[in-house]
Amino acid sequence: MDCVADEVIDGIGWCGxxxxxxxxxxxxxxxxxxxxxxxxxxxxxMVKKLKNTSVKIHFFEDYKGGKSRFNPLNxxxxxxxxxxxxxxxxxxxxxxxxxxxxxxxxxxKRKPRIIALKRSNYxxxxxxxxxxxxxxxxxxxxxxxxxxxxKERGFCPEKIVCINSGIELKRFFPKPKLREKxxxxxxxxxxxYLFINVANWQPWRKGQEVILKALKLLPFRNFKxxxxxxxxxxxxxxxxxxxxxxxxxxxxxGFRSDIxxxxxxxxxxLFGSYSEGIAGALLQAMAGCKFKSxxxxxxYIRLNx
Numbered sequence: 001m002d003c004v005a006d007e008v009i010d011g012i013g014w015c016g017x018x019x020x021x022x023x024x025x026x027x028x029x030x031x032x033x034x035x036x037x038x039x040x041x042x043x044x045x046m047v048k049k050l051k052n053t054s055v056k057i058h059f060f061e062d063y064k065g066g067k068s069r070f071n072p073l074n075x076x077x078x079x080x081x082x083x084x085x086x087x088x089x090x091x092x093x094x095x096x097x098x099x100x101x102x103x104x105x106x107x108x109k110r111k112p113r114i115i116a117l118k119r120s121n122y123x124x125x126x127x128x129x130x131x132x133x134x135x136x137x138x139x140x141x142x143x144x145x146x147x148x149x150x151k152e153r154g155f156c157p158e159k160i161v162c163i164n165s166g167i168e169l170k171r172f173f174p175k176p177k178l179r180e181k182x183x184x185x186x187x188x189x190x191x192x193y194l195f196i197n198v199a200n201w202q203p204w205r206k207g208q209e210v211i212l213k214a215l216k217l218l219p220f221r222n223f224k225x226x227x228x229x230x231x232x233x234x235x236x237x238x239x240x241x242x243x244x245x246x247x248x249x250x251x252x253x254g255f256r257s258d259i260x261x262x263x264x265x266x267x268x269x270l271f272g273s274y275s276e277g278i279a280g281a282l283l284q285a286m287a288g289c290k291f292k293s294x295x296x297x298x299x300y301i302r303l304n305x
Contacts, residue, residue, distance in 0.1 A: 005089040006082060006112075007037045010096040012063055013230050014045060014255060015200050016280040017119055020165055021093040022049050029055050038081050040068075058085075060100075069096050079104040087112040098132065105135050113137040119165070121146050129155060165280050171260045172287035182265030186226065186251065193223040196266040198259055198281040199273065201231035201252075203240065207272025208232075212244045214270075225250045225270075228262060263288040 007025045009018065021037075029035040036056045039046055040063035047057060060077035061068055068074060078100050082090060090112045092098035098116050105111065116136040118124075121143070124133060133139060133156055141147045144162045151157040188194045195215075199206035208227060215225060225246065231237065233254035241250040256262060259281075263269070269285035 003088050004034045004085065005036065005091060006085065006087045007035065007091050007093060008078065008097040008101060009037065009039050009046070009093045010061055010063070010069065010100065012040055012043050012045070013200070015230070016165070017094050018046065019280050020117075020119070022046065023166055023168065024091070025055055026050065026053050029053055036085060036087070038078055069099050075100050075103045079107060082108060082112065086110065089113050089115055091115045091117065093117050102132050102135060115140060123150070123153065124155065165283060167280060167283045167287060169287060172263070172284045174288060175264045178261060178264040182262060186224065186265060188224050188265065191222055193267045194226060194265055195223055195268045195270050196226040196228065196262060197270045197272070198228045198284070200229040201227070201234060201237050205274055207274055209240060210272035211270045212240065212246060215246060215249070216244045221249060223249060226262070226266070227252045228256050228259065230255045259284060260288060
């Protein structure tokens with residue numbers, strides 16, 4: 001297929017957005033689309049993940065936290081990459097990645113088609129609607145419900161497309177033989193339940209505190225609660241565990257690349273996020289956990305918080 005696409009992602013670390021960026025880039029390449037990716041110089045983990053693919057990697061962002069997008073040199077490097085590679089499509093995988101593209105767009109002589117990914121259910125402010133998303137040819141959301149809501153509210157209805165997030169089913173599927181081994185490694189006793197939540201530590205958005213509130217209401221304490229994601233092993237996380245009197249029950253593992261393995265030891269997956277199109281972690285849990293039990297506990301959270 002004679003088509004060249006550039007995926008643009010900012011920052012480092014790992015989350016649902018980064019996972020989807022990786023999957024889309026990888027599988028577009030496998031489907032015969034020449035796929036490139038533009039990312040930060042410091043993003044070693046994404047480079048490692050894409051090592052055995054045909055994806056061509058470019059570096060444009062000198063990542064120094066949230067202020068990186070205000071560095072004009074980052075934008076100029078991205079402009080040079082897009083100009084030299086003559087892309088048919090440029091895909092912005094995050095809001096900040098789209099900021100870079102929007103800034104350089106007027107200075108591109110040959111303008112590729114722009115696809116903006118919007119994975120949360122936050123409705124864009126009037127400035128973004130008029131001056132940012134106006135350059136996008138298509139805006140992809142991950143939930144048909146969100147697509148319907150956005151269209152009804154007049155947000156670029158002719159541009160909105162719903163494409164659900166995906167997961168790698170060859171990674172995420174039940175592996176019963178791993179259950180006891182994983183639980184032993186985590187120090188979970190035979191008579192204890194193991195609950196798991198997968199999300200970077202952002203209680204205001206990912207709802208870890210909602211989960212802690214629900215757990216405190218349980219009439220038993222023979223459980224371990226596993227939080228997995230960036231900064232779940234931080235001092236802030238441990239302080240919140242203590243605030244709810246659950247420091248002996250909660251384990252913060254920090255970032256882990258073996259989520260598919262950890263899920264095998266869990267009895268329940270807990271999900272408390274306030275803002276998602278559809279969460280990749282939820283889909284992964286559905287593929288690898290006991291779905292009926294998961295639904296029952298979600299009902300408990302809704303009733304008791």
